[in-house]
Amino acid sequence: VSTVRSARELARAEITRQITDEARRQLAEHGAAQLSLRAVGRALGMVSSAVYRYVSSRDDLLTALIVQAYDALGAHTEHAVAAAPPDDPPARWLAAAHAVRGWARAHPHEYALVYGSPVPGYVAPRATVPAASRVGLALIEVLLTAHHHGALATSPGHPGQAVPDHLEPDLAALVADLPPATAQRAVAAWTELFGLISFELFGHLVGVVADRDAFFDAAIRRTAHDLGLRPPG
Amino acid sequence: VSTVRSARELARAEITRQITDEARRQLAEHGAAQLSLRAVGRALGMVSSAVYRYVSSRDDLLTALIVQAYDALGAHTEHAVAAAPPDDPPARWLAAAHAVRGWARAHPHEYALVYGSPVPGYVAPRATVPAASRVGLALIEVLLTAHHHGALATSPGHPGQAVPDHLEPDLAALVADLPPATAQRAVAAWTELFGLISFELFGHLVGVVADRDAFFDAAIRRTAHDLGLRPPG
């Protein structure tokens, strides 16, 4: 009985998937501003009002795409870290950074959707938070693992300067094991990573940086070093 | 005779100014996507087609706003640097950084217009380049002045590692006097600065950083130190 029942449910799930797939395709091609429910329906051969059986509003669809983009980027980054040499902390950090950049360059409009200017009138629901956190958590995991293996040099910082805690409690708890100066640096490194990628994708390196690959790689290596990550041996 | 002639020209200049002013007001309030020639005309009490006497297209108006935003940010930053203690390089760097952040927070939509996701279908003409360069040039000037006054510690970098040149020739010439490692770091510091601000304005620090002012200040101080900038005495 439950199989029969799920026949309709399966069809429903399948068409919902087709709708978000097509929406993602149009997002990738034309950007978030051009995304319209009518166009999605048209591409799937259904009348615009039919789309409303599956999606309650345009914002609803946008939210789905945002979560999917965060998840795709997060998964891509996690896999890259997992594939890096486990006992080489700087290599793991670099793998994460290059994974983020690689995904962003391959999906510029999806990247812009989540890391560019906020869509006017749209407020991201809390449901997006876990997906949005994956890259940050992957980076923290690299640092924590290095620290637990004793592969984290104590961050120099300003000699003798106290490190106040600017972070939110939840995050502070996550990085409690790290030296405070390293934790602060790590958040800055995280923003620098996305700053580099956004500047590249949004055209601000034109006339500034000639060799983007090498520049990015050098910047990230320097950051990894400044964070205290050291290769084995 | 030329005064009479310029009567009409003055009127023209005045109304052109009113149009861009109103456009900027609407940009600040609703964002670039909501900016429309019709709405601007309406607010000024003119019919939409009349606006075309002064502006050749919507893209034309957008370009004007972009240039004005870059110029406003650039001028604000330059003044802040000029007002900082001239013999204190880190203080000058911090003044520049805080000026950029202050302007961005005061004009979030204008900031998003130039540093957020590119407007779909819009291609910035070359005319925007000089205005867009002003913040970067201000930062370079701080470094060069410090260097010429011997207030720039040699950047540690990776010991013994050669520093390849990833920069475009025009920029490389500008920073030719700086140690290569410092120049490379400086470009990364420039992207980090905007990365920090974009993350703050675009909502990515929610749940991450509690005290944004202190976090930003600490990050920029660290960067200034890493760049080799040292206070006098």
Added chain:
DNA sequence: TGTACATCAGTGAACGCGCGTTCACTGATGTAC
């Protein structure tokens, strides 16, 4: 100083477009007895 002409600002209507969303409806698919 006055007149004929050219320039320009602003009007109002229109073209053509696409959008999000609603609503009453037809048919098909599933459910209960």
Added chain:
DNA sequence: TGTACATCAGTGAACGCGCGTTCACTGATGTAC
């Protein structure tokens, strides 16, 4: 196994909106003699 009913997917038309841009036009402002 068969019938009466409920659920749901998809249709087609419509509402109401706003946009960028063009075009023939009226009147006012400036120019040349």
